[in-house]
Amino acid sequence: MPELPEVETVRRTLNELVGGKRIERVTVSLPRIIQRPAEPEAFEAALAGHTIQSVERRGKFLRILLDGLVLVSHLRMEGRYGVFRQDEPVELHTHVRFRFDDGTELRYKDVRQFGTMHLFAPGDDLTQAPLNKLGIEPLDDAFTxxxxxxxxxxxxxxxxxxxxxxxxxxxxxxxxxxxxxxxxxxxxxxxxxxxxxxxxxxxxxxxxxxxxxxxxxxxxxxxxxxxxxxxxxxxxxxxxxxxxxxxxxxxxxxxxxxxxxxxxxxxxxxxxxxxxxxxxxxxxxxxxxxxxxx
Incomplete structure (x- = not known):
């Protein structure tokens, strides 16, 4: 399972690769990855038209901040993100695709299928599961x-x-x-x-x-x-x-x-x-x- 250094590295990479990109369409092919909202169709519809502003981290979770939404993603055992051209072949075990309006897309691949995604209004993600009961960050100034x-x-x-x-x-x-x-x-x-x-x-x-x-x-x-x-x-x-x-x-x-x-x-x-x-x-x-x- 990716730990803090690996998730932090993914965060930094995604910030460079997808920060500022506008989502044109989302496709979910494995519904159980989506934990909130309950219906993957609602997840797809909610994200369409939104722009990724930045990617942050809380523990081993990624917080993808959009204009008006927060996507909380946990990679679990073998989840991984990658950015591809839309015309590139889609690899096996790719379960969620975020298509951008510049001809690229962010793909989430998970062989073990244990990863999760939750969608929140800004601020709600920190007061509800899965982030609301997490402890202190070991690389923050507050960790004395x-x-x-x-x-x-x-x-x-x-x-x-x-x-x-x-x-x-x-x-x-x-x-x-x-x-x-x-x-x-x-x-x-x-x-x-x-x-x-x-x-x-x-x-x-x-x-x-x-x-x-x-x-x-x-x-x-x-x-x-x-x-x-x-x-x-x-x-x-x-x-x-x-x-x-x-x-x-x-x-x-x-x-x-x-x-x-x-x-x-x-x-x-x-x-x-x-x-x-x-x-x-x-x-x-x-x-x-x-x-x-x-």
């Missing part, structure tokens, strides 16, 4: 260390599932949580309430730094992600732990391991991210071991 700790530091949930919860902090997914936790030297199974002040500071810095570098690299293309121009992201070449199980840690040389935490595949370096309880248990176990008799 104090705000971060206020949201999650007192909770007894394991830190990785907590960071993945979009109602607290938005945009973080499996890739960047693994990377940030490794950078901060924190095991993903640590309970949030057990972290000390220096660990919170390291994790805060790691989240900001990891996401910032990923945005600059255009995101990570670890599966099928490409931006609106069909270009791959390049941050996958900078990943430190994600997808590197059995490879040596770039810090200490130990092997990266993959486990399951909160139902998600999780990559850690056991040496750089020790889990205190297990480490203590291991030490006590060694201390109680009986001497070997030859």
């Amino acid at each position: 260390l104090q705000a971060f700790k206020r949201e999650v530091a007192h909770r007894t949930t394991k830190i990785k599932p907590l960071l993945l919860n979009q109602s607290y902090i938005v945009g973080l997914g499996n890739i960047y949580v693994d990377e940030a936790l490794f950078t901060a030297g924190i095991h993903p199974e640590r309970e949030a309430s057990t972290l000390k002040a220096p660990e919170w500071a390291r994790l805060y810095d790691a989240i900001r730094e990891t996401l910032g570098r990923a945005v600059e690299a255009g995101g990570s293309s670890v599966k099928s992600y490409v931006n609106g121009q069909g270009e791959m992201g390049m941050f996958q070449h900078q990943l430190l732990v994600y997808g590197r199980e059995e490879e040596p840690c770039t810090r200490c040389g130990d092997k990266i391991v993959k486990t399951i935490v909160g139902g998600r595949g999780t990559h850690t370096c056991p040496a750089c991210q020790p889990l205190p309880g297990k480490r203590a248990k291991a030490k006590s176990g060694k201390a109680k071991a009986k001497p070997r008799v030859n």
Whole structure:
């Protein structure tokens, strides 16, 4: 699933490609993509004649701002946008087409068919589902260390599932949580309430730094992600732990391991991210071991 850096890259690309274009006609070929309004025909009719003013982002959602409407789009697992000439062949799994009056069209393709689109009046999108219960943006000025700790530091949930919860902090997914936790030297199974002040500071810095570098690299293309121009992201070449199980840690040389935490595949370096309880248990176990008799 595209995470914050990938969605931010798509946002920037679409701003360049479709900002200022007037929609002539919309064609929906897979009705379930359209969540609001209920009828895809109403969605098609409502957008005809409107001009795209800009494209913004809220968490992992795109907010396409038009003159008098807001289109909220979630790419889910494999949704992608691309701009084509109207006479170019339409690829398989293209489910929504926005035809512009300049001879081009924006096409939404989704092999897995999990993507969603909601149409709102301006302002209503931020007070209703799916955007109304989202947490703070990790790259906004409002995301301070104090705000971060206020949201999650007192909770007894394991830190990785907590960071993945979009109602607290938005945009973080499996890739960047693994990377940030490794950078901060924190095991993903640590309970949030057990972290000390220096660990919170390291994790805060790691989240900001990891996401910032990923945005600059255009995101990570670890599966099928490409931006609106069909270009791959390049941050996958900078990943430190994600997808590197059995490879040596770039810090200490130990092997990266993959486990399951909160139902998600999780990559850690056991040496750089020790889990205190297990480490203590291991030490006590060694201390109680009986001497070997030859």
